[in-house]
Amino acid sequence: SKHTESALVKHGDRGMTLEQEINESNQYYLAHDIAVIHKKPTPIQIVKVDYPKRSAAVIREAYFRQASTTDYNGIYRGRYIDFDAKETKEKTRFPLDNFHQHQVEHMRSCLKQGGICFGLIKFVAFDQLYLLKATDLINYWDARNHAGGRKSIPFTAFQTQAIPIKYSLNPTIAYLDAVDQLI
Amino acid sequence: SKHTESALVKHGDRGMTLEQEINESNQYYLAHDIAVIHKKPTPIQIVKVDYPKRSAAVIREAYFRQASTTDYNGIYRGRYIDFDAKETKEKTRFPLDNFHQHQVEHMRSCLKQGGICFGLIKFVAFDQLYLLKATDLINYWDARNHAGGRKSIPFTAFQTQAIPIKYSLNPTIAYLDAVDQLI
Numbered sequence: 001s002k003h004t005e006s007a008l009v010k011h012g013d014r015g016m017t018l019e020q021e022i023n024e025s026n027q028y029y030l031a032h033d034i035a036v037i038h039k040k041p042t043p044i045q046i047v048k049v050d051y052p053k054r055s056a057a058v059i060r061e062a063y064f065r066q067a068s069t070t071d072y073n074g075i076y077r078g079r080y081i082d083f084d085a086k087e088t089k090e091k092t093r094f095p096l097d098n099f100h101q102h103q104v105e106h107m108r109s110c111l112k113q114g115g116i117c118f119g120l121i122k123f124v125a126f127d128q129l130y131l132l133k134a135t136d137l138i139n140y141w142d143a144r145n146h147a148g149g150r151k152s153i154p155f156t157a158f159q160t161q162a163i164p165i166k167y168s169l170n171p172t173i174a175y176l177d178a179v180d181q182l183i
Numbered sequence: 184s185k186h187t188e189s190a191l192v193k194h195g196d197r198g199m200t201l202e203q204e205i206n207e208s209n210q211y212y213l214a215h216d217i218a219v220i221h222k223k224p225t226p227i228q229i230v231k232v233d234y235p236k237r238s239a240a241v242i243r244e245a246y247f248r249q250a251s252t253t254d255y256n257g258i259y260r261g262r263y264i265d266f267d268a269k270e271t272k273e274k275t276r277f278p279l280d281n282f283h284q285h286q287v288e289h290m291r292s293c294l295k296q297g298g299i300c301f302g303l304i305k306f307v308a309f310d311q312l313y314l315l316k317a318t319d320l321i322n323y324w325d326a327r328n329h330a331g332g333r334k335s336i337p338f339t340a341f342q343t344q345a346i347p348i349k350y351s352l353n354p355t356i357a358y359l360d361a362v363d364q365l366i
């Protein structure tokens with residue numbers, strides 16, 4: 001539609017990463033009392049900190065650590081929400097190694113507690129974004145090391161199994177509309 | 184009781200901070216499929232990163248940032264859980280300036296969405312730990328700048344309004360037993 005096209009142009013103009021688009025959408029949802037969802041800070045192992053006189057502490061040596069959870073969580077309509085966001089340049093498939101074992105295990109644990117868990121997967125070549133339910137993701141993940149299992153999820157599976165998310169102006173990506181279909 | 188005393192001795196021996204006690208308890212809850220609750224990483228503003236050949240990236244200049252949420256969140260019995268932990272050396276009161284405005288606003292937003300929000304407050308002089316409901320915390324917070332409002336919560340209020348949490352062996356602090364009283 002015309003509306004979608006102009007939103008895509010606008011979105012392209014601004015050159016935002018998927019993370020920026022999600023953060024902006026979360027700010028909109030928070031400001032409008034729709035949901036409280038935040039990205040977790042990047043985990044850092046701090047080794048050395050300087051404390052200069054009369055100014056802020058400076059971290060002088062630190063290393064990136066592997067996260068033990070997904071990147072985003074929060075609350076929406078009384079439900080615990082938990083997801084990760086991934087971009088791929090591939091056009092025919094989403095390689096499963098974009099996810100890490102601990103992220104999949106974390107989603108498995110959250111599902112057991114009754115959480116709403118999913119991946120937000122963007123095919124940047126088409127500017128197409130999908131919500132993939134964690135149960136579907138986990139099925140592909142668990143199958144990948146078995147006979148006949150694939151190392152990736154075919155793009156066609158997103159078209160049939162996943163929920164497409166349209167770009168809009170406010171919020172940039174209305175991914176909670178897709179979550180409504182899971183609740 | 185004898186059980187509590189020996190747990191306290193054990194706890195004292197190990198010299199754990201409240202954060203370590205909570206992290207250890209969260210590991211226990213996760214391993215036993217009771218809850219999925221994690222501490223968020225400390226937010227860091229990264230300014231300079233070196234990428235040495237054949238070794239891990241090193242952060243060479245970074246600064247601590249103020250968190251925009253509480254430190255802990257997750258899911259328990261299908262409910263969104265959100266809290267912060269504070270220690271005080273005071274013996275007669277808990278100074279409200281241990282909390283930051285944004286943490287209180289975050290709890291207010293989460294309460295609106297139906298979350299279970301609270302503070303875990305430890306009086307280290309007595310080795311006593313309490314769960315204080317966010318609604319009670321917010322009442323004291325909002326009153327503090329008005330006539331007759333206090334800048335702190337009296338210790339006696341914890342004894343009457345808050346839920347005491349006992350130290351035990353597994354988990355170190357069974358704070359979800361106190362949460363059960365809120366659900």
Ligand SMILES: [Mg+2]
Pocket residue numbers: 071084085086
């Ligand atoms: Mg990620």
Ligand SMILES: [Mg+2]
Pocket residue numbers: 254267268269
């Ligand atoms: Mg804290």
